[in-house]
């Protein structure tokens with residue numbers, strides 16, 4: 066774990082020159098949670114559409130290599146996935162598909178997948194293509210999957226900002242804290258954005274945030290920024306069954322209004338999201354090496 070953290074930190078602190086042409090103000094946000102089922106994918110998909118509706122160019126990268134399902138929530142049937150790129154069979158351009166409101170999606174691949182088995186050349190060409198893609202985007206949202214595997218931490222370290230999703234369930238709070246603790250202890254992030262999902266009341270959401278903030282304030286050196294609250298709403302399940310994002314089909318539902326609020330917070334940079342601090346592609350190639 067310590068070695069891994071060291072590698073990730075090196076990757077974060079790599080002082081390579083960033084050519085000005087490499088990035089515009091693309092903001093790369095990793096969305097993670099300690100535990101599965103917290104609502105990461107629902108958030109990523111609907112937030113991407115909300116940002117796109119505000120005129121932003123958005124790309125989703127489905128990096129949940131265990132349970133990739135961004136495409137399903139968007140009602141898309143991708144012909145190719147990230148897997149085909151890593152296998153060297155397709156270019157990223159051939160894999161990216163367009164969803165609601167013009168969002169771009171790099172579909173993920175589920176199943177047994179060993180990053181180590183991917184030839185370096187493939188990884189390098191993926192990173193190169195990602196780099197040119199990133200140049201076109203305002204936001205890249207990465208659905209990292211749950212937990213604290215190497216790959217999840219690697220994506221978090223490569224991104225500019227990390228957004229942790231928790232629910233008010235005690236286990237979700239504990240697991241959310243666990244991931245924040247790792248980010249802090251190994252100095253992978255200086256701040257995290259917190260979203261409380263499936264709240265049944267504002268008080269419940271505030272209590273959940275307060276619990277994490279109190280423990281983190283006492284034991285960790287990391288800033289926790291409340292980015293927003295998403296209420297529990299049966300519209301989410303209904304929309305998933307209909308394979309249509311709720312923000313598209315039920316724009317006036319409570320949960321859509323909650324997402325729009327979060328999109329406003331991000332787009333207007335109300336809480337000081339990092340801009341242009343990292344070189345995602347470079348860090349990613351270090352990660353994939």
Ligand SMILES: Nc1ncnc2c1ncn2[C@@H]1O[C@H](COP(=O)(O)OP(=O)(O)O)[C@@H](O)[C@H]1O
Nearest residue numbers: 101102103104105106107263296297298301302
């Ligand atoms: N705000 C919400 N209200 C009600 N149900 C929700 C909400 N957010 C997510 N869910 C439900 O939780 C389940 C897991 O959501 P998902 O986005 O797939 O989580 P993750 O990607 O973190 O595993 C889904 O079945 C979804 O319907």
Ligand SMILES: [Mg+2]
Nearest residue numbers: 105106129132
């Ligand atoms: Mg998911």
